[in-house]
Amino acid sequence: MKQEFxxxxxxxxxxxxxNQVTTVFTRRHINIESLTTSxxxxxGIHKFTIVVFTSREQVNKLMLQIExxxxxxxxxxxxxxxxxxxxxxxxxxxTESLLNGNEIERLVRQYGARILEVTKxxxxxxxxxxxxxxxxxxxxxxxxxxxxxxxxxxxxxxKLKEELLSNYLKKLEKEKSLLD
Amino acid sequence: METQTQTSTMEAKEMxxxxxxGSEAVMQSLLHEGVDLLFGYPGGAIMPVYDxxxxxxxxxxxxxxxxEQGAVHAAQGYARVTGKVxxxxxxxxxGATNAVTGIAxxxxxxxxxxxxxxxxxxxxLGTDAFQETxxxxxxxxxxxxxxQVKRAEEIPEAIAKAFYIARTGRPGPVLIDIxxxxxxxxxxxxxxxxxxxxxYKPRTAVKLDKVAEAVRLINLAKKPLALVGQGVVLGGAxxxxxxxxxxxxxPAAWTLLGLSAMPSDFEQNVGMLGMHGNYGxxxxxxxxxxxxxxxxxxxxxxxxxxxxxxxxAKVVHLEIDPAEINKIIYAxxxxxxxxxxxxxxxxxxxxxxxxxxxxxxxKACDKIETQKxxxxxxxxxxxxxxxxxxxxxxxxxxxxxxxxxxxxxxxxMMASRYFKFKQTRSVVTSGGLGxxxxxxxxxxxxxxxxxxxxxxxxVGDGGFQMTIQELxxxxxxxxxxxxxxxxxxFLGMVRQWQELFFDRRYASTELINPDFQVIxxxxxxxxxxxxxxxxxxxxxxxxxxxxxxYLLEVVVEKEGNVFPMVPTGASVSDIRLE
Numbered sequence: 001m002k003q004e005f006x007x008x009x010x011x012x013x014x015x016x017x018x019n020q021v022t023t024v025f026t027r028r029h030i031n032i033e034s035l036t037t038s039x040x041x042x043x044g045i046h047k048f049t050i051v052v053f054t055s056r057e058q059v060n061k062l063m064l065q066i067e068x069x070x071x072x073x074x075x076x077x078x079x080x081x082x083x084x085x086x087x088x089x090x091x092x093x094x095t096e097s098l099l100n101g102n103e104i105e106r107l108v109r110q111y112g113a114r115i116l117e118v119t120k121x122x123x124x125x126x127x128x129x130x131x132x133x134x135x136x137x138x139x140x141x142x143x144x145x146x147x148x149x150x151x152x153x154x155x156x157x158x159k160l161k162e163e164l165l166s167n168y169l170k171k172l173e174k175e176k177s178l179l180d
Numbered sequence: 181m182e183t184q185t186q187t188s189t190m191e192a193k194e195m196x197x198x199x200x201x202g203s204e205a206v207m208q209s210l211l212h213e214g215v216d217l218l219f220g221y222p223g224g225a226i227m228p229v230y231d232x233x234x235x236x237x238x239x240x241x242x243x244x245x246x247x248e249q250g251a252v253h254a255a256q257g258y259a260r261v262t263g264k265v266x267x268x269x270x271x272x273x274x275g276a277t278n279a280v281t282g283i284a285x286x287x288x289x290x291x292x293x294x295x296x297x298x299x300x301x302x303x304x305l306g307t308d309a310f311q312e313t314x315x316x317x318x319x320x321x322x323x324x325x326x327x328q329v330k331r332a333e334e335i336p337e338a339i340a341k342a343f344y345i346a347r348t349g350r351p352g353p354v355l356i357d358i359x360x361x362x363x364x365x366x367x368x369x370x371x372x373x374x375x376x377x378x379x380y381k382p383r384t385a386v387k388l389d390k391v392a393e394a395v396r397l398i399n400l401a402k403k404p405l406a407l408v409g410q411g412v413v414l415g416g417a418x419x420x421x422x423x424x425x426x427x428x429x430x431p432a433a434w435t436l437l438g439l440s441a442m443p444s445d446f447e448q449n450v451g452m453l454g455m456h457g458n459y460g461x462x463x464x465x466x467x468x469x470x471x472x473x474x475x476x477x478x479x480x481x482x483x484x485x486x487x488x489x490x491x492x493a494k495v496v497h498l499e500i501d502p503a504e505i506n507k508i509i510y511a512x513x514x515x516x517x518x519x520x521x522x523x524x525x526x527x528x529x530x531x532x533x534x535x536x537x538x539x540x541x542x543k544a545c546d547k548i549e550t551q552k553x554x555x556x557x558x559x560x561x562x563x564x565x566x567x568x569x570x571x572x573x574x575x576x577x578x579x580x581x582x583x584x585x586x587x588x589x590x591x592x593m594m595a596s597r598y599f600k601f602k603q604t605r606s607v608v609t610s611g612g613l614g615x616x617x618x619x620x621x622x623x624x625x626x627x628x629x630x631x632x633x634x635x636x637x638x639v640g641d642g643g644f645q646m647t648i649q650e651l652x653x654x655x656x657x658x659x660x661x662x663x664x665x666x667x668x669x670f671l672g673m674v675r676q677w678q679e680l681f682f683d684r685r686y687a688s689t690e691l692i693n694p695d696f697q698v699i700x701x702x703x704x705x706x707x708x709x710x711x712x713x714x715x716x717x718x719x720x721x722x723x724x725x726x727x728x729x730y731l732l733e734v735v736v737e738k739e740g741n742v743f744p745m746v747p748t749g750a751s752v753s754d755i756r757l758e
Contacts, residue, residue: 012379015328016316023321064503070325070345073379172378175385 004033005059006078006085006156009048010040010165012071021048021072024065030054034087036153042165045073051154074168078158085156089134090116091125091141092148098123104144111137122147197368202332202358203232205369206296209339211239212371215267217258217628219243219251223271224311226298228363230269243628243657246649248275250621252282253647256291257625260608261583261633263416265292265346266625272299273311276357277318281615283353284322288612289437290414292351294342301361302330315357324352332365340374349382350501351414383500386517386525393513394472394496395529401470403538404430405461405493407453407482410437410611411475411500417520418442418604421474424527429534431542433461435476437611440601444580450542454482455746456593459553459755460545462746466753467541468493471509475499475519478508479612488751498522552757553743558598564737565713567594567666573716574636574664575599577724582634583608583626587619587643590672593742595638617646620663624650627659634662634724641667641693651703654729662723663705665733668740669693676741700731707731 011017018037025032033051040047052059059077066075095118098104108115113127125141127134131151138149158164200208206229210218220242222230233242245251248270255266266286270279276297286293299305300312316328325345329338335358342354398404406428412421418441425432425442431450434441442449451458453465462484465471471493476482483489486508497504497511498519505514515522557568571594575582580602586592586609596609608626610618623637644665654661671689678686700707706726710719716734723730744755 016320019317020320027321061503061507064505064507068501068503070377070380169378172381 002053002055004051004053004080006080006083006154007048007050007052007059007063007066007075008078008156008158009050009066009075010073011046011048012073013039013044013046014071017046017071018048020069021050021066024062024069025052028058028062030058030062034153036155038155040165042169045165049154049156074165076164078156082160083156083158085130085154086128087131087134087152087154088126088128089138089149089151091127091138091146092122093125093141093144093146095119095121095123097144104141107137107140113137197370199366200369201228201232201363202335202365202367203228203363204235205332205335205367206339206358206363207232207236207240208369209336209371210267211236212373213265213339213343215240215265217241217243218267218269219245219254219258219625220269221245221248221251221271221275222269223275223298225272225300225360226269226275226296226363228360229296229298229358242269243653245621246652247647248278249281249617250647250650250653252279252286252293252295253615253618253621254625254628254650254653255293256282256286256289256618257585257608257622258629259286259291259293260622261605261626262629263605264629265294265343268293268295270295270297271311272297272315273313275311276315277313280318280322281613283319283355285610285613285615285618286353287322287324289610290351290410291353292346293353294339294346295353295355296339297355297357298363299328299357299359302359303361305359315355319355322353323355326355326357328357328359329362330359332362332367335362336369336371337374340372341377344374344377345380349380383518384502384516386515386522388525390513390515391522391525391529394515394526397470397494397496397513398428398430398472398526399531399533401430403464403468404428404470404472404535405464405468406430406432406472406474407476408432408434408438408441408474409476410435410441411498411519412438412441413604415475415500415518415520417475417518417523420520420523420527422446424523424530427527427532428530429532429536430472431461431464431535431539433457435479435482435611436596436609437607438476439596440604440606443602444600448539450539451546452596454479455484456597456742456744458546458597459549459744459757460542462744462752462755463545464542465490466492466751471495473497473499473509473511474523477501477504480508483508484746484750484752484754488753549744549757557594562737564740565710565716565734566740567591567736568598569713570664570666570716570734570736571595571598571638573720577720578634578636582606582636583630585609585619585623585626585635585637587637587639588614588616589640589643590676590740590742591638591640591666593673594666616643619643620647621650621653623661623663624654624657624659627661628657631660635660637661637663639663639665640672641665641669641691641696642671644696645693648699651700651705655703655705658728660727661729663729663731665696665731666736667693667696667733668736668738670738672740673742675739679739679741680745681747696731696733705729705731707733709733709735711735
C-alpha cells in the first residue's frame with residue numbers, strides 16, 4: 001500500500017550531494033513530492049527533507065541506497081504522525097481585487113494568512129501550514145484571480161524526545177573506537 | 181620547559197612536511213599507499229602528473245595502454261587477482277569518458293580501483309573548455325565515491341580517503357579528478373593515511389542474535405544449499421567457508437564471481453548457479469528448505485524469475501552491504517557483516533552434520549547433465565570443434581593452477597562451466613556489467629599482478645575486436661598472456677538468443693573477420709590457428725611451452741549453443757537442457 005513518507009537525510013556539506021541523493025529516486029522512478037535542503041542544528045551537517053508517496057517496502061530500500069552513498073551520514077523515514085511539519089505558500093493577487101468587497105480580507109483572517117507587501121498593482125499574501133490548507137486557500141483566492149502561486153517543500157522536525165542524529169553520531173564514535 | 185617541547189614537536193612536524201607540486205604529491209601519496217604498478221594514458225590535463233611520474237619511474241611502474249578503457253580493465257584484472265587496489269591515470273574529457281565503461285564494470289563487480297583523472301584548470305571549469313567534461317557528474321552513479329580536487333593541499337587527503345574507501349567494506353571504484361592548476365601548485369606535503377570517515381560505515385559488527393537464529397535454521401534444515409559469491413573472496417574467507425561447509429555437510433553452489441572460492445573438485449561443490457549454470461543447483465534451489473547465501477547479491481542471472489525462486493526455502497543472507505539485504509530476495513535471517521567474521525561464528529555453533537542423501541540428488545542431476553550436455557560438448561561426435569573441448573584441453577594443460585580470464589559471451593559461460601580451479605582468485609570476468617572487450621586488457625593486468633601464475637584468456641572473435649589494440653600493450657610489456665580465441669565468426673551469444681527466441685533472424689551477428697594471425701604477427705605475438713580436432717592437443721602444448729604471449733586461434737563450430745539455459749522470465753527449475 002502506498003502512503004506518504006517524510007525522509008530526513010543528513011549528509012556532509014559537499015558540492016554535488018543533491019544530485020547523489022536525487023539520482024537514487026530517479027533511477028527507481030520514484031517521484032519526489034517535495035524537497036528542501038538546509039543546514040542542520042549540527043555545524044557542517046546538511047539536512048534534506050524529502051516527501052515521497054510510495055510503499056513501506058520501497059521506502060526502506062530507498063533509505064539503504066541513500067545511506068550507501070559515502071557522504072550521507074544517516075537517513076531516517078517518518079510517517080506524518082511522527083513529525084511536526086510545515087510548508088509556506090505565497091500568493092500574488094491584483095490589489096484591485098482586494099478593493100472589491102471584503103472577501104479576500106475575510107479569507108486572510110480565516111486562514112491565518114498574512115499580507116507581506118502591498119503596491120498599487122499587486123499584493124503578496126503568505127500562508128504557512130500543511131499542503132491541504134495552503135491549497136484550499138489557493139483555490140478560494142483563485143476566484144479573484146491569483147497571478148502567481150508558489151509553495152515551498154516540506155520542512156519537518158521529529159516529535160521524539162531523543163535526538164536521533166546526535167545519538168547516532170555518539171554511537172558511531174563509540175563503535176569506531178571499539179573496532180579500531 | 182613546556183615551550184621547548186612544543187617547539188621541538190613543531191620542528192619535527194615541519195621536518196615531515198616537504199614542499200612539492202600537487203603532481204609530485206600524487207606520486208608520494210601513491211607510494212604511501214603501497215602502489216608500485218599502475219595503468220594509464222597521458223593527455224593535456226594530466227601532463228603535470230606524467231611529468232612527475234618521469235622522476236618516479238624506478239618506484240612506480242606505469243603501463244601505457246592503448247586506450248583508457250584498456251587501462252581500467254587492466255587495473256581491474258590486477259585488482260581481482262592480487263586483492264590490491266588497481267590504479268589508473270587518465271586525462272580529462274575523452275580520457276575520462278573512455279574510462280567510464282571500466283569504472284561501471286568495477287562498480288557492479290565490487291572491484292577496488294582508484295582512478296585519477298586530470299581536469300582543466302579550475303578557472304575554466306564550467307566554461308566548456310577544451311577537453312572539459314563533468315567527469316564527477318558523469319561517474320557519480322558508477323563510483324563508490326568521487327571527488328574533485330581544486331587545490332594542491334587537498335591531494336594527500338583525497339587520495340588517502342580514496343584508497344580507504346575503495347578497499348574497505350564492499351570494495352569499489354573511486355575517482356579523484358584533479359584540476360591542472362592543482363597539479364602545478366606548490367605546497368607543503370604531508371601524508372596521513374585515512375582509516376575513518378564520519379559518514380562511512382564500511383562494516384557492521386556481526387550480531388550474535390542473528391547468528392543464533394541462522395544456526396537454528398541450519399541445524400533444522402533437511403535440504404540446505406549454500407550459495408557462494410565473490411564476498412567470500414573479497415573478504416579472504418575461503419578457509420572459513422570450507423570449515424563451515426565441512427562441518428554442516430551442506431552442498432554449495434557458486435555464482436559466476438564466486439568461482440574459485442573453493443576448489444572445483446571439493447565434493448560438496450555442486451557447480452555454478454544461474455542462467456547457464458549447472459542443472460543440479462538450479463533445479464534444487466526450488467527444492468531446498470534453506471538457502472544460505474554467502475557474500476552474493478541474488479543477481480537476476482542467478483535467480484531467474486524471483487516470484488518462483490526458492491519458494492520452499494527460508495533464506496539466511498550473510499552480506500557486508502546493508503543495501504543488498506531484502507533488495508531482491510527476502511532474507512528471513514539477515515547476517516550483516518564481513519563473512520570472514522560471521523562464518524566462523526556460525527561454524528562454532530552449528531551441529532556437525534552430513535547431507536549425503538541430499539547431495540546424492542545433486543549427483544543424479546549431474547548424471548543427467550553429463551549425459552545430455554557435458555559429454556557431447558567435451559567429447560563431440562560431430563565434426564566441428566566445440567568451445568567446451570578446447571577449454572577442457574587448456575584447463576588440463578595447466579592442472580588447475582592457472583588464472584582464467586574471460587571476455588563476455590558464449591565462451592565466458594563455457595569457460596566458467598568447464599575450467600577447473602584449485603586456488604582462490606583464479607577468475608577474472610565481467611559479471612554484472614557483461615562488458616565485451618574486458619578480457620584482453622584484464623588478462624594483461626592479471627598477468628602483471630601475478631607474474632608467476634599462468635594466465636589463460638578465453639575470448640570470442642567479437643569481444644577480441646573491441647579492445648584488440650591492447651595487443652600493443654601486451655607486446656610492449658611482454659606480458660605472458662595465453663590468448664585462446666574461440667572464433668565462430670559470430671556474436672555467438674546474441675546469435676544463440678536469435679536462434680531460440682527470435683526465430684533464427686540473425687540480425688547483425690555474423691562477422692566477416694580479419695586474419696587474426698596476421699594481426700598477432702603485426703604485434704610481434706606468437707600465434708597459431710587450429711581448425712581440426714586432431715591438431716588441438718599439440719597446439720595447446722606448443723602454446724604452454726612458449727615463453728611469452730601467445731595467440732591460439734581455434735575455429736569452433738559456427739552455431740554452437742550454451743546449455744543448460746534458464747530463459748529470461750523462467751524459474752530456475754525450468755532450466756532447459758536443450
